[in-house]
Amino acid sequence: MASGPAERISRVPPYLFAEIDRKREEALARGVEVIDLGIGDPDQPTPAVVVEALAREARNPAWHRYPSYAGDLLFREAAAEWLARRFGVELDPRREVMALIGSKEGLAHLVWAYTDPGDPVIVPDPGYPVYRMQALLAGGEPFLWRLEPERGFLPSLEAIPEEVARRARVMFLNFPHNPTAAVADLSFFEEVVAFCRKHEILLCHDAAYTEITFDGFVAPSVLQVPGAREVSVEFHSLSKPFNMTGWRIGFAAGNARALEALGVVKTNTDSGQFTAIQRAAVVALRETPAEFFSRMRSLYRRRRDLVVSALRRMGIEVPPPRGTFYVWAPVPRGYTSASFAAALLERAGVIVAPGSGYGPGGEGYFRLSLTVPDERLEEAMERLGSLTWDLST
Ligand code: PLP
16 A cells, blocks of 8 residues: 655645535535535636637747746736736836746745745635645644734734744735635735834735725735835736636736745746746736726626625625625524535525635635626525525524
8 A cells, every 4th residue: 555645734624615515416416406606716708809819829839838937028027017007016027027827826835935844824814725724734833813803804913923923934915805805905005014024024915806896995906015025925816807717827926036936936846837828818918908897896796785685684794895706794693604504505505615614713704706697696695585584593
């Protein structure tokens, strides 16, 4: 028999969605028509100009060879131009922008570039699981930085113990936030950047949802804070804003030294993204009409309002989120995140994500995703509504 896997594999806690996956299979076997509001994956297509660009670029034999490690320079230039247009930040595309095979890849590899065994890694709780799980895999000690419901799910810097601040080399942040849908303004980023400068911590801001905001809120970049690039790297993704989750393309921008370290991990791990995809992403960044983004925002806003009002009718009050395509809501009394998610699947055939899957700070909540067609979402909310009497018992 082959030997077992490395000890680090056992450091990763059991997959919390496994139980949901099992129940989903059971429901499907019973013939239940399951509606999946668990996954955040846009249902709308990639802009047509981008698809056409890929078809064209795929025919170029030059791209059939290995791509450049740091990314195609044209892609990095287009990313830098986009950051300048959108946030007013000027970066050197050669030193301060790096192509990623989706932002998840960059976030994961950054942890390896900045974590030695035993190092604290500051991660939001609840939060996108990749930061915490990669910290565990790398032998680090995640410090779960609690997002505080009473502060609109912003964390407070005072909650970071002096000892953690002194020893940590890296902090993760993500606004607009998955899973709570919370947003942060520039003044919050200013405080965090000042903290990271003081304690010499690399701030990694996961900016996956900056383009999906509502009600007049415009999400800032941490790189807008003066001096931020001395201590920050921001991770951008084409996945959510351009409906390109399957394409696997994103970029890291900011501190050149951190990108160099990330490059060491990457060059020894992956060999970059297909250049044809990078060239199509150039078209996405440069040529996607503004109307596309406003259409996507109004689509998600409409769905958000539908879900928020349906929840209200069920006796679950949530303020309408101003960012992301998620709604984060408290579970009714008597349920845990997992038992409520299981009950919804069993009784209504609706999958939601249990909050505890995003860290202990998510216990007592569930997340609904707005990335299913309107009529499916309406149907899901009708099914949940018909359970109201049951939920409060
Ligand atoms: N960061 C957050 C907060 C996410 O929710 C996701 C995807 O769900 C990602 C990063 C990964 O995105 P990408 O498709 O760019 O790897």
